[in-house]
Amino acid sequence: MWIPDPSLHHIVIAGGGAAGLELATKLGDTLGRGKQAQITLVERNRTHIWKPHLHEVAAGTMDVGRDAVDYLAQASDHHFRYRIGEMTGLNRADREIYLAASYDAEGQEVTPARAVPYDTLVIAVGSTGNDFGTPGVNEFAISLDTQEQAVRFHQRLVNRFIRAHAQPEPVRPGQLHVTIIGAGATGTELAAELHRTTRHVVAYGLDRIDPDRDLKITLVEAAERILPAVPARVAKGAAQLLEGLGIDVRTSARVVQVRPDGVALADGDFIPSELVVWAAGVKAPDFLKNIDGLETSRNNQLVVTPTLQTTSDQNIFAIGDCAFLINPSDNKPVPPRAQAAHQQASHVVAQIRRRLTGRPLDPFRYRDFGSLVSLGEYSTVGNLMGFVRGRGLFIEGYFARLMYRSLYKMHQTALHGWWRVMLDTVARRLTRRTEPRVKLH
Structure with missing residues (x-):
């Protein structure tokens, strides 16, 4: 030892x-x-x-x-x-x-x-993810609590696309459908990101797959609106963008079972889907x-x-x-x-x-600087706190995306310092032009 x-x-x-x-x-x-x-x-x-x-x-x-x-x-x-x-x-x-x-x-x-x-x-x-005792979650859904789970989902996604392209029969209903359960930040951001990246995957020679016909993304939320933890205006902007992309957004929808072929809802509806992500809560x-x-x-x-x-x-x-x-x-x-x-x-x-040094400890006070939700390359929406007392500043588009990226830069700076982060940022901008736009393995 x-x-x-x-x-x-x-x-x-x-x-x-x-x-x-x-x-x-x-x-x-x-x-x-x-x-x-x-x-x-x-x-x-x-x-x-x-x-x-x-x-x-x-x-x-x-x-x-x-x-x-x-x-x-x-x-x-x-x-x-x-x-x-x-x-x-x-x-x-x-x-x-x-x-x-x-x-x-x-x-x-x-x-x-x-x-x-x-x-x-x-x-x-x-x-970790909280499945609230919902049957089938552990067996047929993937959470995104760890990098291993995220990598496993991506590999499963790419394999499903390659399999669908190679099979002699047409793509069956639900085969390339992704259902995301939980429309908090993780679920909402994943829905927008998948809409873009799945089309990039198809563009790399998988021409037997029709994105508009064969691909479908459904976002399921038990609350009355998506992003229930952020201001309503932020949630409304995100919902409008997702629906404009053709993503099926279902609110006030409670999942009662996850099955190998899809998701059963409390109102009796069934969503055919062979790829299910559970992002409905944490503990x-x-x-x-x-x-x-x-x-x-x-x-x-x-x-x-x-x-x-x-x-x-x-x-x-x-x-x-x-x-x-x-x-x-x-x-x-x-x-x-x-x-x-x-x-x-x-x-x-x-x-x-x-x-x-034996000195008394100070109390911690949390400061809420607002909420930002990245919708991939389509947009970013959010609100920033602290500009006007008691009120938030709604932001969207390019400025919001810069603010979202700055949060990650702050984390990187805490780990590596400003100088290394600046060099790394320049290097990534140069190498991005020589790499595929989406990971294919």
Whole structure:
């Protein structure tokens, strides 16, 4: 078992998503570089993809092999340690977390099950899809919680197109239909992205497929409108664009079963579809529920105090999608958004430094800067907060797209710094002209 340096305060971060990786990088660049503490990031994946971009991986407009951040390289560059493994348990008395064994693609064990000691623990394990007990979801639908799921959906999509082109009989009903269940940001953005990329796939020589006749995308939402968590004006603009593209948008539609050949709705209707994406809700991982006495919400999130420490143990922080905190400004839970994860990671960096010097911690205050929804190359819509007190500024089109892209640049800058991000942006613009417009494998 690996034993950390006992002379240094050991900070363990469980989860390498947006919040966890940004926190590990910033702590490594400060406390780790200065030998003031030892930082360890625990994550079951080898590489990191910004979660708001998983719909692009699924649609084929982002290549994981090119855009992913390698944890080992990031750790080496920024003075923290990366240990592969998925957190499965916690021992607060001994201050240890338990990791499951990891395996390669052939089923060979890479690392054994083991325990990692900590002095301060930050849990940032993110969220997973919530199927609400709907029959058939686990068997016949794909969620987009991880890069593996997004890659698997894209490969399945391309294979279905190649199979349909090669088969002697005509394309059957539902064979090339995609039903997306859940019209939040992920589902809505995926619908628009797929409308474009599926036509690019067909254009690469699959001329036996007629996009207007054989392809169909259906977006299903149980609420009265799509994008229920964003302002109504933003949702209306997105709905109008999707419907103008010919995407079948169904609201107030509750799914009761997912089958191999399609989706059954509560009103008795059936949507033929052999490709189904479940994006209808999120919850924290099941292993967090009542983990070693920590308080959790009904969605398995760890309930935290205003300082982002768990209510039962001040040595444990929780940030990102797996943390539950009521925001005092609006008396609502802090939403599971990338901007919240970014703000919490930045806040905890300062609080851990205060903690190591014995100073009291400051409370976290979430600032909502608005919502942006990318509809691929067609448009971007959203609202920005903070320009006029109590009101948001509705934006769309090119300016909104620039703002959306700037969110990812902020994440990249937190990981790599401005200089490297600028060089990478120039390099991608040059190489884009020599690559296919959509990933074909």
